[in-house]
Amino acid sequence: MTSTWSDNRRAALLSVLILAVALLAWEMAIPAQQLATEMTEYERLMGGGSARAGIPAPSEVAVKAWEQLSNPFYDAGPNDKGIGIQIAYSLGRVLTGYGMAAIIAIPLGFLIGMSPVAYKALNPFIQVLRPISPLAWMPLALFIIQDSEASAIFVIFICSIWPMLLNTAFGVSGVRQDWVNVARTHELGSLRTALTVILPAAAPTIITGMRISIGIAWLVIVAAEMLVGGTGIGYYVWNEWNNLDLASVIFSILLIGVTGMLLDSVFAVLQRRLTYAE
């Protein structure tokens, strides 16, 4: 026990050390920009008095992060909102599209998993639709749905439905036939069989599918929002890119990573619970 504890401690120490060395190297690698003080008019108009756009040092990113995080919910008009509001918009879109996908994918996955005929009939369609890049749907969605907000949600929906559908189908079809037969000898109806026997047995696989899906949904939202704009963390990145402000871009990339990790860890916890239940 003590050895694992010290292992963990050593690993944590090592992590911190790697981070410190990386940040230090990064900081040192960025040359300090010499801002001219005595300038001709030409030099001033060439931007001699202010920093050129470039890769910022980590300290600059930290300053930007502090600025943004200390006031995350300001609202300065439709195109300039705090980072907290932007993340909330993105999460709202992701959870709406993802929720709708789950409502359709899980029952449908059950159906496909329980009926080999349905599986074989639907499989070609799924295999064709699954590898389509989510953003390829965007122009079509904008054209048909005629609403950019709903189109962004649709893109989340269409990209997160497949892993849930396939994993559910796989999990359901993989339930041991003995258990289903036992249920049949107890004269359980097919709905009760599905809920009391198959669902618990297939649950870990279903959760795995849901976990993959939420990861994809979060990957896609940033690109979708860069395209349709308006609000959200993807729009924020694009707006700062407009201004070639890389400190903000790096800060938002880190924030996207952290949020994605938190979403993933929710499912990791769920997965662990369900696996232990068996």
Added chain:
Amino acid sequence: MTIRALGDPFSAQTDLRHGAGCACTGCRATPQSLPASPEAMIERAVESAIVRSMFGHSDVSRRSFMGMLGGGTMAAALASVLPLDQAKAAVLESLGPLEKTDLAIGFVPITCATPIIMAEPMGFYSRYGLNVSVIKTAGWAVARDKSLSGEYDASHMLTPMPLAMTMGAGSTAQPFIMPAVENINGQAIVLSNEHLDKRDPAQWKGLTFGVPFEYSMHNFLLRYYVAEHGLDPDQDIQIRVVPPPDMVANLRAGNLDGFLSPDPFNQRAVWEGIGFIHLLTKELWEGHPCCAFAAPARFATEMPNTYGALLRAIIDATQYASDPSNRTEIAAAIAPANYLNQPVPVIEQVLTGTFADGLGEVRQVPDRIDFDPFPWQSMGVWILTQMKRWGYIEGDVDYRGIAEQVYLAADARTVMQDLGYEAPAENYRTHDIMGKTFDPADPEGYLSSFAIGRGA
């Protein structure tokens, strides 16, 4: 008082000899609906007077003619010979209550959108009783799609876009109107610092250029410029559609050798030390149109009062922006993150015309970008000739018909005069582009005068 002559003159059903509330059998069978507002009545009276005079005030022959041909055909045919829009602008002289006060207007974050953007922080919309949200849009294709879908009530567009959208080139066809130009001039050709020695376009063979959109003045001006120097824009150079914010980064990365793009990205390339200003587009065509204020045609017909108020706000802001002494104040108003999200000195250089060109000179060009709302229909005809020249549209083009349907010069004139500004009396004029005169009366002749082109 009997109200005569206010029935629809294009309908075979109405009898213009009978007034409203006439009790004869014919009138009771098809009750006349009177125009709803006094303004609509005046419009109706103008139309009616013209139509009746054509038939020598014989209502029987008018009705049989309309019945035979259909009133819509007649209205269209009449509009093509008589400048009906001169007599009857869609925008009303005096406005009734606004049908809608909360509006969403899209813009792409470039200095061409200055009047549309500044009207928000500087109070031009609220002056006309409107509560407008100006929404930043990632690119022209999205601005087009959000306008087509009705998410935007009106939008900042490139001057060729409403023409293309009305004809259905590159999108579904939906009638759009463009009652005001936003800016004239205001673009530049920027080359990467690697090409400091290539000041002659004849040396540009094999280079890659960026333009912000296919249906843009940027694309047409760049093609025109290189073609005048003997290069075929489809064979000798590569033209890529690149969103404006990506232009500077692509120039730095060497993906682009140059671009003809909207400001502030020309100036931003100089500011970042990556490129230099090869040429201002005003040196190609002094006073060329660039961006525009456009809306779906139904916006003007369904909400005439709101449309009138919005157009007044836009033209008022455009006129304010055209005064050089206001430009510094405007630069400060539109630079923040909510609007252009750019350093103030960059915007200032663009708007005031005192700028570093990246070649070691400080240049003074006060009308580097200027603001003039009048949508010359001859400019629309020129754009259509170039769309045909490069194969974006094919076949017989009704140049004047489309230009007049989309570029609502009469509306702009009404509002400009209403606000006390001078407006041109004509809708067409000749333009001088790189020393060559364009006569809007002969678009096909102009088109066939070029050695390089696709669709002649």
